[in-house]
Amino acid sequence: MRQYILRRLLIAVPSLLGISLVLFTVLALAPGDPFAELVTNPNVPPEVAAALRTKFGLDDPVSVRYLRWLAAMAQGDWGFSFVSRMNVDTLILQRLPTTLYVIGSAQVLALLIAIPVGVFAATRPYSIFDQIANTLAFIGFSLPTFFTGLLFILVFSITLDWLPFVYTTDIKATGIRWVIEHVRQAIMPVMVLGLFQAASMTRFVRSAMLDVIRLDYVTTARAKGLGQSRVIVKHAMRNAMIPVVTLVALQMPAVFGGAIVTEQIFRIPGIGSLLISSILSNDTPVVMAVTFVFACLVVLFNLIADILYGWLDPRISFR
Amino acid sequence: MAPLLEIKGLKTHFATDDGMLRAVDGVDITLNKGETLCVVGESGCGKTVTAMSILKLIAMPPGRIVQGQILFEGRDLVPLSSHELDDIRAKDIGFIFQEPMTSLNPVLSVGEQVAESLRRHEGLSNKDALARTVEMFKLVQIPNAEARVHDYPHQFSGGMRQRVMIAMALACKPKLVIADEPTTALDVTIQAQILDLLQDMKERFGMAVMLITHAMGVVAETAQRVVVMYAGKVVEEADVDSLFESPRHPYTQGLIRSIPRIDLAAAHKTRLEAIGGSVPILINPAPGCRFAPRCRYAFGRCAEQEPVLREVAPGHRMACHLEDVRGETA
Numbered sequence: 001m002r003q004y005i006l007r008r009l010l011i012a013v014p015s016l017l018g019i020s021l022v023l024f025t026v027l028a029l030a031p032g033d034p035f036a037e038l039v040t041n042p043n044v045p046p047e048v049a050a051a052l053r054t055k056f057g058l059d060d061p062v063s064v065r066y067l068r069w070l071a072a073m074a075q076g077d078w079g080f081s082f083v084s085r086m087n088v089d090t091l092i093l094q095r096l097p098t099t100l101y102v103i104g105s106a107q108v109l110a111l112l113i114a115i116p117v118g119v120f121a122a123t124r125p126y127s128i129f130d131q132i133a134n135t136l137a138f139i140g141f142s143l144p145t146f147f148t149g150l151l152f153i154l155v156f157s158i159t160l161d162w163l164p165f166v167y168t169t170d171i172k173a174t175g176i177r178w179v180i181e182h183v184r185q186a187i188m189p190v191m192v193l194g195l196f197q198a199a200s201m202t203r204f205v206r207s208a209m210l211d212v213i214r215l216d217y218v219t220t221a222r223a224k225g226l227g228q229s230r231v232i233v234k235h236a237m238r239n240a241m242i243p244v245v246t247l248v249a250l251q252m253p254a255v256f257g258g259a260i261v262t263e264q265i266f267r268i269p270g271i272g273s274l275l276i277s278s279i280l281s282n283d284t285p286v287v288m289a290v291t292f293v294f295a296c297l298v299v300l301f302n303l304i305a306d307i308l309y310g311w312l313d314p315r316i317s318f319r
Numbered sequence: 320m321a322p323l324l325e326i327k328g329l330k331t332h333f334a335t336d337d338g339m340l341r342a343v344d345g346v347d348i349t350l351n352k353g354e355t356l357c358v359v360g361e362s363g364c365g366k367t368v369t370a371m372s373i374l375k376l377i378a379m380p381p382g383r384i385v386q387g388q389i390l391f392e393g394r395d396l397v398p399l400s401s402h403e404l405d406d407i408r409a410k411d412i413g414f415i416f417q418e419p420m421t422s423l424n425p426v427l428s429v430g431e432q433v434a435e436s437l438r439r440h441e442g443l444s445n446k447d448a449l450a451r452t453v454e455m456f457k458l459v460q461i462p463n464a465e466a467r468v469h470d471y472p473h474q475f476s477g478g479m480r481q482r483v484m485i486a487m488a489l490a491c492k493p494k495l496v497i498a499d500e501p502t503t504a505l506d507v508t509i510q511a512q513i514l515d516l517l518q519d520m521k522e523r524f525g526m527a528v529m530l531i532t533h534a535m536g537v538v539a540e541t542a543q544r545v546v547v548m549y550a551g552k553v554v555e556e557a558d559v560d561s562l563f564e565s566p567r568h569p570y571t572q573g574l575i576r577s578i579p580r581i582d583l584a585a586a587h588k589t590r591l592e593a594i595g596g597s598v599p600i601l602i603n604p605a606p607g608c609r610f611a612p613r614c615r616y617a618f619g620r621c622a623e624q625e626p627v628l629r630e631v632a633p634g635h636r637m638a639c640h641l642e643d644v645r646g647e648t649a
Contacts, residue, residue: 217422219376220422222401222408223413225405225439225440238426239425315473
């Protein structure tokens with residue numbers, strides 16, 4: 001098992017290298033340049049700008065710059081943000097916990113809704129409950145998060161004034177008040193992201209369960225007189241969860257993408273809004289580092305999914 | 320002596336897009352304590368649905384028991400809820416399914432799959448249930464039982480999986496075991512072993528066996544009494560000797576003629592006889608005898624009037640108009 005995880009991590013190294021190469025090349029080819037402002041600024045003489053470019057190696061070929069970035073990265077030097085005047089790693093470490101907190105809670109919420117609702121709907125296909133669940137799920141994944149986000153703000157913040165609509169990391173309170181405020185401001189973004197995820201996951205859980213429920217071994221389990229709930233939970237659900245794990249893992253990039261949008265709406269100072277603002281200000285080192293962190297997270301979630309497979313399905317051995 | 324199981328006028332129908340499918344349409348079967356009864360017939364004749372109806376293991380909906388009684392030790396099972404039936408399932412009536420490859424849960428160890436029913440019905444602890452499972456595995460001759468209870472189904476061959484299924488069905492020492500084509504999915508050599516094992520177990524535990532099959536060879540080897548089904552109905556019922564010696568119904572005769580015989584094939588170079596045509600679709604069946612379109616003796620009355628099952632000799636019942644004609648001309 002330990003050996004398997006180690007090997008999977010080693011396999012992840014070349015794929016991360018590939019991802020970073022592509023990212024770097026695309027960013028190098030993209031228009032915009034951290035020194036664009038210097039060039040248009042009349043107070044900076046052109047030869048100073050040119051000297052700065054040479055000093056930072058911006059005129060070198062892409063391949064040389066990539067290798068230089070890689071070498072620095074390997075030594076733990078993630079670069080320096082032109083805009084914030086801070087080291088990129090400090091900047092990311094400031095932002096990442098907020099993003100993980102919001103996305104993590106949203107995923108947990110989505111699973112807490114999707115699994116029971118999907119399983120229950122599958123045990124009573126075409127019942128009233130199933131029809132209602134299906135309709136709500138359909139509405140849920142038809143509405144984009146930027147729309148539901150604005151709708152939530154309009155209803156819960158502006159009309160009802162129950163929840164704050166701007167997310168802040170420095171809450172001026174201590175003890176239990178601090179915890180409550182943190183939870184309160186996270187409710188809307190977590191709901192928006194979580195419900196959107198839950199909608200498609202519910203449909204998926206339902207169809208995975210429907211596939212399993214008519215299989216022979218479920219009939220065998222019923223013939224043993226174990227009772228409906230035991231048959232469903234012990235015999236059907238465990239098998240149905242195998243494809244669900246795949247879906248959740250494969251959706252992780254989309255979840256991070258969705259989080260970028262949601263972070264913009266609720267002004268969450270997370271890694272997604274950092275990415276957007278640094279793209280807009282041509283802060284290349286930050287863009288590079290953030291996208292690379294996203295890539296690492298996606299690789300990590302795929303690894304977790306593979307380990308879960310082995311735990312759920314004894315036919316898969318860690319070889 | 321009161322029979323162990325008495326099925327009276329059972330009708331199990333399935334709702335389909337094209338109308339009501341009458342899979343089982345008025346079946347009477349009686350099974351005595353300690354008896355081996357074979358139910359034979361082609362695929363799609365309603366054998367499996369009849370068996371599954373006993374413990375309500377058919378999908379409901381679309382399936383529904385429309386009419387009839389299923390008396391087990393005098394108690395009617397039809398009005399019972401699935402929850403109430405749970406106390407009878409595995410405890411009093413064990414089930415062996417056709418496909419050992421798909422009938423075991425791939426993600427649970429085989430030992431657990433046997434032990435869970437012991438815990439449920441006998442109230443055994445984890446440890447005792449496992450010990451009993453090992454004991455059952457030894458009885459059904461799974462080698463190295465102590466270690467193999469912890470293995471998963473994919474680590475077993477088809478024959479070994481069917482042994483696990485038998486151990487599972489017998490674990491709670493039921494009074495009746497229903498085996499739905501237990502050997503159909505297996506190699507010929509393994510088939511004989513599994514049938515022998517079933518016979519052994521039956522003698523050891525003294526239970527009754529309802530064996531569903533379409534192989535007449537299996538019937539001849541194992542049955543005491545035989546029920547022949549065609550298109551959702553019982554067409555003939557007799558003890559095994561009189562059925563093979565003097566089959567009365569043209570369908571039964573056809574089934575027996577279609578058994579390959581090496582001696583005849585070699586001597587006469589004859590082609591194997593088959594029953595022409597196929598099982599009718601059971602949505603809005605035509606009036607009259609359901610076998611008439613395929614019957615070589617069919618005459619006027621067959622298409623109009625449905626023959627009823629009645630006694631033609633002691634312990635021999637069948638449903639065909641030919642018997643009346645024979646009676647009238649004799």
